Amino acid sequence: MNNRGHNTQERASLRDALFGVPHLSGGRRPGERKGGALTAGSLLDKAILLLLLGAVCLFVLWPMACILLRSLGDGEGGFTLAAYAQVWSRYRENLWNSVFVGVLSALACTVFSTAAAIFIATRRGWVKMACMALLLITMVSPPFVSSLAYIQLYGRRGWITYRLLGISWDPYNCWGVIWMQSISFVPLNTLLLIGILSKLDTGSLQAARDLGARPAAILRDVVLPLMGPGILVSLLLSFVRSLSDYGTPVIIGGRFSTIASEIYLQLVGYSDLEKSSAMNMFLLLPAIAAFFLYRYLMRRSDKLSEGSRSRQGRLELSLSRCGPVGIGIAAVSILFFLMMVLQYGCIFLAGFLKSTKGVYSFTLRNWEELWRLDAATMVRSVVYALIVSLAGTLFAMLFAYYMERRRVPGRSFFDCVATLPYMLPGTCFGIGYILAFNHEPLKLTGTAVIVLANMLFKQLPTATKICSASLTQVPLALERSARDLGGGQLAVLRDVILPSLRPAFLSCFVYNFSSSMTTAGAIIFLINPGKKLAVFKLFDAVYTGDYAVASLIASVIIVIVLAVEGLAYLITWKGGERNVS
Amino acid sequence: MYLELSHLKKSFGEKTVVEDLTLSLPQGELLCILGSSGCGKTTTLNMIGGFLAPDSGQILVDGEDITAIPPERRPVTTVFQSYGLFPHMTVLQNVVYGLKFQRIRRAEAREKGLRYLEMVGLADYAGAYIHEISGGQQQRVALARALIVEPKLCLLDEPFSNLDAALRVKMRQELKSLQRELGMTMVFVTHDQEEALILADRMAIMEQGRVLQYDAPLHIYHNPVSPFVADFLGLKDLEWRQDGALLKIIRRDDKEEHHAG
Ligand SMILES: Nc1ncnc2c1ncn2[C@@H]1O[C@H](COP(=O)(O)OP(=O)(O)OP(=O)(O)O)[C@@H](O)[C@H]1O
Ligand SMILES: [Mg+2]
Numbered sequence: 138m139n140n141r142g143h144n145t146q147e148r149a150s151l152r153d154a155l156f157g158v159p160h161l162s163g164g165r166r167p168g169e170r171k172g173g174a175l176t177a178g179s180l181l182d183k184a185i186l187l188l189l190l191g192a193v194c195l196f197v198l199w200p201m202a203c204i205l206l207r208s209l210g211d212g213e214g215g216f217t218l219a220a221y222a223q224v225w226s227r228y229r230e231n232l233w234n235s236v237f238v239g240v241l242s243a244l245a246c247t248v249f250s251t252a253a254a255i256f257i258a259t260r261r262g263w264v265k266m267a268c269m270a271l272l273l274i275t276m277v278s279p280p281f282v283s284s285l286a287y288i289q290l291y292g293r294r295g296w297i298t299y300r301l302l303g304i305s306w307d308p309y310n311c312w313g314v315i316w317m318q319s320i321s322f323v324p325l326n327t328l329l330l331i332g333i334l335s336k337l338d339t340g341s342l343q344a345a346r347d348l349g350a351r352p353a354a355i356l357r358d359v360v361l362p363l364m365g366p367g368i369l370v371s372l373l374l375s376f377v378r379s380l381s382d383y384g385t386p387v388i389i390g391g392r393f394s395t396i397a398s399e400i401y402l403q404l405v406g407y408s409d410l411e412k413s414s415a416m417n418m419f420l421l422l423p424a425i426a427a428f429f430l431y432r433y434l435m436r437r438s439d440k441l442s443e444g445s446r447s448r449q450g451r452l453e454l455s456l457s458r459c460g461p462v463g464i465g466i467a468a469v470s471i472l473f474f475l476m477m478v479l480q481y482g483c484i485f486l487a488g489f490l491k492s493t494k495g496v497y498s499f500t501l502r503n504w505e506e507l508w509r510l511d512a513a514t515m516v517r518s519v520v521y522a523l524i525v526s527l528a529g530t531l532f533a534m535l536f537a538y539y540m541e542r543r544r545v546p547g548r549s550f551f552d553c554v555a556t557l558p559y560m561l562p563g564t565c566f567g568i569g570y571i572l573a574f575n576h577e578p579l580k581l582t583g584t585a586v587i588v589l590a591n592m593l594f595k596q597l598p599t600a601t602k603i604c605s606a607s608l609t610q611v612p613l614a615l616e617r618s619a620r621d622l623g624g625g626q627l628a629v630l631r632d633v634i635l636p637s638l639r640p641a642f643l644s645c646f647v648y649n650f651s652s653s654m655t656t657a658g659a660i661i662f663l664i665n666p667g668k669k670l671a672v673f674k675l676f677d678a679v680y681t682g683d684y685a686v687a688s689l690i691a692s693v694i695i696v697i698v699l700a701v702e703g704l705a706y707l708i709t710w711k712g713g714e715r716n717v718s
Numbered sequence: 719m720y721l722e723l724s725h726l727k728k729s730f731g732e733k734t735v736v737e738d739l740t741l742s743l744p745q746g747e748l749l750c751i752l753g754s755s756g757c758g759k760t761t762t763l764n765m766i767g768g769f770l771a772p773d774s775g776q777i778l779v780d781g782e783d784i785t786a787i788p789p790e791r792r793p794v795t796t797v798f799q800s801y802g803l804f805p806h807m808t809v810l811q812n813v814v815y816g817l818k819f820q821r822i823r824r825a826e827a828r829e830k831g832l833r834y835l836e837m838v839g840l841a842d843y844a845g846a847y848i849h850e851i852s853g854g855q856q857q858r859v860a861l862a863r864a865l866i867v868e869p870k871l872c873l874l875d876e877p878f879s880n881l882d883a884a885l886r887v888k889m890r891q892e893l894k895s896l897q898r899e900l901g902m903t904m905v906f907v908t909h910d911q912e913e914a915l916i917l918a919d920r921m922a923i924m925e926q927g928r929v930l931q932y933d934a935p936l937h938i939y940h941n942p943v944s945p946f947v948a949d950f951l952g953l954k955d956l957e958w959r960q961d962g963a964l965l966k967i968i969r970r971d972d973k974e975e976h977h978a979g
């Protein structure tokens with residue numbers, strides 16, 4: 138209730154700020170403009186807005202529509218459900234597998250994430266630093282790293298299973314897939330939950346304690362319920378990501394296949410597009426449903442933390458005094474972080490080892506070979522990532538500005554469309570682009586543009602969110618005074634909004650760069666075979682069993698991303714320093 | 719005495735925040751700690767509540783040394799400045815939360831909760847969620863939640879600072895009558911002189927971690943120990959009703975009049 142009142146007031150003052158001052162040049166609503174000529178500035182302003190909205194529709198909505206249309210098409214302009222019937226009868230087992238794996242992965246992953254988040258939030262000092270550093274590395278790691286380490290550690294010739302324990306077993310099955318998926322979704326969910334925990338009201342925790350609640354009761358009655366919506370979001374995100382994950386089943390599923398891995402196989406073979414589209418609809422619909430549920434849950438979570446005092450230090454909760462649950466949380470977290478250490482140790486080492494009759498020795502051969510064969514790929518990946526980072530950040534800033542501060546007609550619709558890719562399965566986004574852009578007048582398949590656009594729009598939701606969050610920090614008064622002094626909409630954008638988004642620029646850039654370097658998702662289907670990217674090579678290497686090279690590529694990607702992020706922080710930090718002095 | 723603080727001391731690093739604090743309070747009375755911002759009031763309350771361990775000194779409640787007892791087992795509850803209500807629970811659930819740890823049957827707890835809600839005038843809001851009620855109502859929920867466990871001592875840290883002036887005056891009266899009715903021993907922290915004068919049975923003036931004067935409010939008013947205390951109180955005249963309750967305060971500098979019961 139309070140909240141609603143506040144919003145109305147804010148809206149009113151927003152309207153006031155934008156339209157309420159009649160003597161300004163670009164200050165009236167388009168419909169209300171009387172006589173006066175359109176200034177160049179306000180024309181440009183409109184043009185930018187139209188460009189943004191047009192691009193979002195073209196690169197998000199249209200590809201989705203193409204999948205739907207194609208899945209219903211009978212090839213001669215009519216409509217039929219034949220493709221669906223065929224998928225239902227032939228791939229029912231895959232569908233069932235997908236749901237099975239999705240549910241179990243989501244559950245396992247959420248248990249891990251919740252435990253890890255609570256564990257980290259209650260630590261301080263070097264333990265916390267070390268855990269956060271590990272999470273950071275996992276965040277900048279390419280996909281398939283877990284599967285790669287899994288095969289090397291626990292595979293048929295695995296370091297642990299075969300060399301250490303001497304067992305020979307077949308790791309390629311559905312349990313491997315579930316295990317790997319849950320491990321690789323943990324970092325993102327953990328960061329999400331840590332964010333929610335840091336917004337937990339210290340007052341509530343203190344009050345519970347004050348009223349006689351022991352740590353275990355605080356955990357059960359306050360901490361976990363307040364994390365509730367976040368935990369549901371974690372379940373939901375993991376489920377959808379598991380549904381759309383084709384990499385893990387393809388690499389370690391063996392004969393076990395899901396609907397996503399089946400789509401992958403269909404797509405790389407460029408076979409029946411109607412069928413692939415229909416199969417994709419089975420992923421797309423749950424993803425869209427999950428997306429709306431996700432938005433609802435996030436709003437709930439925000440509501441729970443609304444008005445709470447944010448906590449500076451750690452969560453004051455002694456896990457060792459929380460009984461079995463506390464011990465469980467600590468144990469699960471420690472297990473997880475140990476596995477991560479093992480995983481990355483394995484990845485970083487594997488590239489530099491060669492095995493002769495079971496004896497390992499150090500070698501630089503793979504390293505040299507990698508640079509001889511793939512230097513161009515690495516450079517291309519970095520260049521693409523830089524382009525997407527710059528263009529994507531600019532796009533996100535402008536988009537966030539128009540969405541947050543201006544009364545764009547259909548605002549919530551466009552906002553929703555632009556956020557949709559967050560949940561879209563890679564196969565959907567990939568086949569959508571292939572269908573939408575493989576004929577005139579928009580023939581983009583095989584070009585770099587389609588790859589760049591795909592990356593940009595896949596990352597737009599998070600980038601926009603970063604910018605919006607930062608934009609809410611910019612006081613309206615600042616904007617208002619710029620208008621008051623005679624600046625048009627464009628001047629406000631140039632002189633007030635963009636400069637104050639500087640901190641957001643950095644986070645946005647860094648996010649875009651690391652995602653562009655590491656997401657495989659839809660890119661795998663769009664890349665021109667002559668112009669490969671690093672993640673593509675990585676996938677290839679894992680798929681063909683060239684684990685040493687794969688480990689090297691993964692290590693190089695991680696190092697490059699960390700280096701560029703470090704550099705970006707250094708530059709802005711130096712820049713900031715110069716500004717002050 | 720019912721509550722005895724003796725030689726409490728607390729420092730954060732180099733900085734001494736509370737220095738040699740000694741106070742005592744009889745049962746059923748309300749102690750006001752009055753001091754400017756940053757003088758160590760919250761730190762003192764946190765030590766009594768158990769959220770901070772004093773560097774030295776003792777805290778006794780009803781003859782029992784509670785200095786080393788953790789907050790969940792102290793016979794002390796706190797109404798926090800930010801209330802600390804549980805946003806995922808209803809008003810009634812918030813209020814009865816503390817009873818959960820007293821092995822009281824659910825139905826009984828509910829009944830008692832409704833009684834306390836009635837007492838603070840919120841009987842109609844039992845099923846509402848915290849974000850659905852106003853600031854003043856949240857304040858009362860926090861109060862009811864702290865009182866329902868029948869603590870030996872209730873601490874209040876600037877409980878009215880988030881309320882507007884009119885509501886503050888109203889809540890003040892309600893708190894005072896509730897305290898009298900229940901015979902509850904309370905420690906109330908504020909930086910508002912008027913609030914302290916009206917509420918307190920005993921008043922401690924605090925500055926930079928020390929207690930400058932500790933006495934009945936009227937006594938302090940008539941015999942300030944130092945020019946600082948006199949200046950800090952900054953009052954010109956008090957008007958009394960026949961029954962001895964304070965009616966009105968006239969400030970020295972502004973001519974504004976404040977009514978109180
Ligand atoms: N955890 C801490 N670490 C270091 N210094 C602290 C800490 N807590 C409080 N202080 C310092 O102790 C002093 C007294 O703090 P305290 O919160 O007790 O003041 P206060 O009297 O309650 O003030 P206010 O009226 O503003 O609430 C302040 O100067 C504060 O900076
Ligand atoms: Mg305080």
